[in-house]
Amino acid sequence: MIDVHRLRILRAVAExxxxxxxxxxxxxxxxxxxxxxxxxxxxxxxxxxxRSTRGVTLTPAGQIMxxxxxxxxxxxxxxxxxxxxxxxxxxxxxxxxxxxGGRLLLPGALARLRPAHPRxxxxxREGEPEDTLPLVRQGAVDVALAYHFDGPLPVGPGPSSSLExxxxxxxxxxxxxxxxxxxxxxxxxxxxxxAAEPWVLGxxxxxxxxxxxxxxxxxxxxxxGTTTDYFFARSLVAAGMGISLIPxxxxxxxxxxxxxxxxxxxxxxxxxxxxxxxYRDRPxxxxxxxxxxxxxxxxxx
Numbered sequence: 001m002i003d004v005h006r007l008r009i010l011r012a013v014a015e016x017x018x019x020x021x022x023x024x025x026x027x028x029x030x031x032x033x034x035x036x037x038x039x040x041x042x043x044x045x046x047x048x049x050x051r052s053t054r055g056v057t058l059t060p061a062g063q064i065m066x067x068x069x070x071x072x073x074x075x076x077x078x079x080x081x082x083x084x085x086x087x088x089x090x091x092x093x094x095x096x097x098x099x100x101g102g103r104l105l106l107p108g109a110l111a112r113l114r115p116a117h118p119r120x121x122x123x124x125r126e127g128e129p130e131d132t133l134p135l136v137r138q139g140a141v142d143v144a145l146a147y148h149f150d151g152p153l154p155v156g157p158g159p160s161s162s163l164e165x166x167x168x169x170x171x172x173x174x175x176x177x178x179x180x181x182x183x184x185x186x187x188x189x190x191x192x193x194x195a196a197e198p199w200v201l202g203x204x205x206x207x208x209x210x211x212x213x214x215x216x217x218x219x220x221x222x223x224x225g226t227t228t229d230y231f232f233a234r235s236l237v238a239a240g241m242g243i244s245l246i247p248x249x250x251x252x253x254x255x256x257x258x259x260x261x262x263x264x265x266x267x268x269x270x271x272x273x274x275x276x277x278x279y280r281d282r283p284x285x286x287x288x289x290x291x292x293x294x295x296x297x298x299x300x301x
Contacts, residue, residue: 002040003039003040004034010036010040010065011069019037055102077169093121096136097145106145107267113288115242117283117287129148137277149270163276166275169299171292175194179259189264194221199224202245204226247291
């Protein structure tokens with residue numbers, strides 16, 4: 001029989017990439033972590049990690065077991081919530097969201113949820129997808145409003161087959177320029193026209209995405225500033241520090257003295273959606289996801 005505690009330890013090793021860091025997170029010694037992993041390997045008859053001087057990586061068998069560990073954790077958390085509901089008559093619902101998507105979609109969706117499930121106790125936590133999507137797989141978060149660019153979902157180590165992704169919106173990125181900029185009067189811009197411009201960006205992921213698009217267009221962008229806030233980035237553009245690349249839903253509230261111009265297709269976009277796991281027998285989660293879909297549909301009207 002597979003030891004659930006050892007699965008939890010393997011999941012920590014996969015998350016942190018080393019026995020030492022996993023041991024610190026679990027308040028164990030590295031030796032104890034190594035022994036538990038070795039015992040799990042003996043019980044399976046297969047190696048689950050590859051050890052090296054640079055840390056550890058999962059084998060195919062390890063990836064399967066980390067996926068199982070996350071499924072077990074999610075099911076146990078679901079069971080705990082069901083027992084809590086029996087004891088109190090209330091059900092907990094934890095929603096994770098990134099800032100701009102939550103501001104646009106979540107308040108209206110929660111307003112739809114409350115009348116349908118008045119005994120649901122809501123918790124909202126802010127975070128980027130690379131942090132919140134693994135929490136959905138682990139059962140620590142019920143629903144995550146998240147996004148990705150043109151790559152896969154940033155779900156973290158291990159398989160993601162248990163994660164159900166519901167697309168909501170395509171969120172194209174636009175160029176934001178000072179009103180007096182030589183290109184501010186254009187209705188659309190080709191990225192190649194911006195090769196000589198200095199950039200101020202609203203998050204690190206936007207910077208890496210711009211660099212990929214710019215490489216395809218044959219230039220390397222000069223990034224003079226990176227912030228963690230799109231409003232702040234637009235404020236720096238208004239101050240004349242450079243131009244920016246901003247998702248559509250992050251273009252409000254308006255800042256005087258700025259001009260927003262779309263990029264000639266195919267331009268960069270974010271893809272917004274909602275992630276959950278094993279939720280179809282949980283009416284409050286189903287209601288929230290449907291409410292988020294309705295809120296997203298309203299944005300297209």
